[in-house]
Amino acid sequence: MSAPVPPTADGSPEGDTTAPAGHAGHHHGHGPMARLHRLLDPIRANPTGRLALKITVGILGGLIVAVGIALIPLPGPGWAIVILGLAVWALEFHWAHRLLEFTRRHVRSWTTWVTRQSLGLRFVIGLVGFVFISFVVWASVKMSLGVDLWDVAMKFLGTR
Structure with a gap:
C-alpha cells in the first residue's frame, strides 16, 4: 500500500491531473x-x-x-x-x-x-456543406423514422 500523497497549497493531491x-x-x-x-x-x-x-x-x-x-x-x-x-x-x-x-x-x-477565400469558393464550400447536411438529415430521418423526406417534399410540391 502506498503512502498518501500530501495535498498541495490548493488542497489537491500532488499529481492530480483530472482538473484542467x-x-x-x-x-x-x-x-x-x-x-x-x-x-x-x-x-x-x-x-x-x-x-x-x-x-x-x-x-x-x-x-x-x-x-x-x-x-x-x-x-x-x-x-x-x-x-x-x-x-x-x-x-x-x-x-x-x-x-x-x-x-x-x-x-x-x-x-x-x-x-x-474568394466569394465564389466560399459559396461552393457553403453549397457542399448544405448538400452534405441535407443528405445526413434525409438519411437519418429515413433510417430512424422510416420517412422519406424527398417523397414528402415531392408530394407536397405536386399538390400545390
Missing part, C-alpha cells in the same frame, strides 16, 4: 469562465466537495453531450450543444479541457481560412 490547468489556487484571469472557476474553488478545496463536483459535472456534461449527439442529424445546433457539454466537462476534467482547446483552435483556423 488554472484551477484552485491559481490566477484565473477575468471574464465569465474565470468567475465560475473562482466560484468553484472553495468546493474544490474540500475532498468531499471536489468529488461531488466531479460527479455533478460528469453527469451534467454527459447529459448535455448526449442530447447534442442525438440532435446532430437534425437541423439545429447539435454540434454546438456537444461543444457546450464538452465545456461543462472542461470545468473539472483536464482531457476535456484539452479537447475543447483543440476544437476551438481548429474551428478558428478553418474559419480564418474560409474567410480568406
